[in-house]
Amino acid sequence: MKKLGLSLSLLALVVGMTACGSKAETKKETTESKSKEEKVIKVASQTMPMTDVVEVAAKEAKKDGWTVELVQVNDNIQYNELLKNKEVDANFAQHEPFMQKFNQEKKADLVAIQKIYNAKVGFYSKNYKNMSDIPDGAKVAIPNDVSNEGRALAILNEQGLITLKDGVGFNGTLKDIEKNDKKLEFMSIDLLNLAESYNEKDVALVYNYPTYIAKIGLKPADALFLEKTVDERFAISLVAREDNKDSDKIKELKKAMTSQAVKDFLEKEHSDTLTPAF
Template structure:
């Protein structure tokens, strides 16, 4: 997919609130912790959320084990905990988000998370249970979009690109519902948490539902089922490996980076998940 980088303004602050219990912790890959070089701790804790992100961490752990490191997957159940755990120093890195979402968390929480490597671009889009063609969408129909600002802008950019709405000329991927210039179908936008968007797919009167492949999979769908797919991809939305300013240069984080961007991981993404994503390295 063709990549376009579009920037208009700094991202708005959004409070990320909520708590959740860990679904899985300390799933180690590799040998016992010890010393790979100079007595440094070789256990690397990585927080992640859903497949294929968790699968990538597990595979990277196998690669890192060849250098004497043990990767422990800490799997969480929402889009808050992986950043809280990293910011609080309870894990060494996380793999579950794109750069704008990380920046939003930093600004809202005074955190110092840093993006290291882009790993893959998810194929995002809009799904419809009621319609097989965009031309069938009636006036006043409901459209479910994410309730966080970074993903809201991405969703609206898709609708703009496909001609359902018109955003300001310089909006790029940062448009807001309040800024829509033209809405010929008088679409009604419903803001929903990313995790709950798949549930909106079955709601009566919901014409379009935005989602990521890992979420929409819950209702048995893939990007091949999408009514509208993203065609213009901003590299800022690449799902990426994230660490902190104070540990990004450590030996074990460098070992994790090598593992996450290894040929084994790239081939896994290409061979096993080409229907839902594109490797970014």
């Protein structure tokens, strides 16, 4: 009986030690997993070259022990929704006026952290090679969101095709057009669908960004005219939230996205469509 009792005691001791060991190992694994997770930066983006910039920045951040995960979406809504809902740490897909409009509509607190590049935007025409050839009553396709609509109208104002009210600048709307001598007819279309208007026979001018017009084989050099005065507010920017804008993750991401590697990439691979903004 004494031997049996001793054996049972030894067994209990071994089981206890094994359990403690398992708990310690589990705690260690949890700590390591949490540590790795803290070094992961999730960034939502939509399409090239924004996604390319994130990937170049990821290689730079890796040198400092960080992992940048690209979360790619296919519209102009999800990257802000994901950030607002804290499913990602940042996004890179928009300019500040577009972000501000989202904040107003969704009561969000997104913050522009760093301007990365200025896209070369302008108007394209399949049917006309000279602005003077544009007929009266011609149809003009512009974005249907307020921030991009204002930019498009400002470019037309620069070219003398319309006259906007004094002082509206890039914040103009169709209601702010004071003179429209050519009686241009405006078509408000979602930014992602604007390129399709280019091939419509009765559309004379189509506003667009290099990213989207590239889908039909065009680039800024093919534009009838480009924006003359670049407003830095429209630079495509790194965006975070008010609650994490000063975090180590965002500081590291900003460092990586303003690295020489990213600047070299923008200048060497995309000089025909954009200019660095840092």
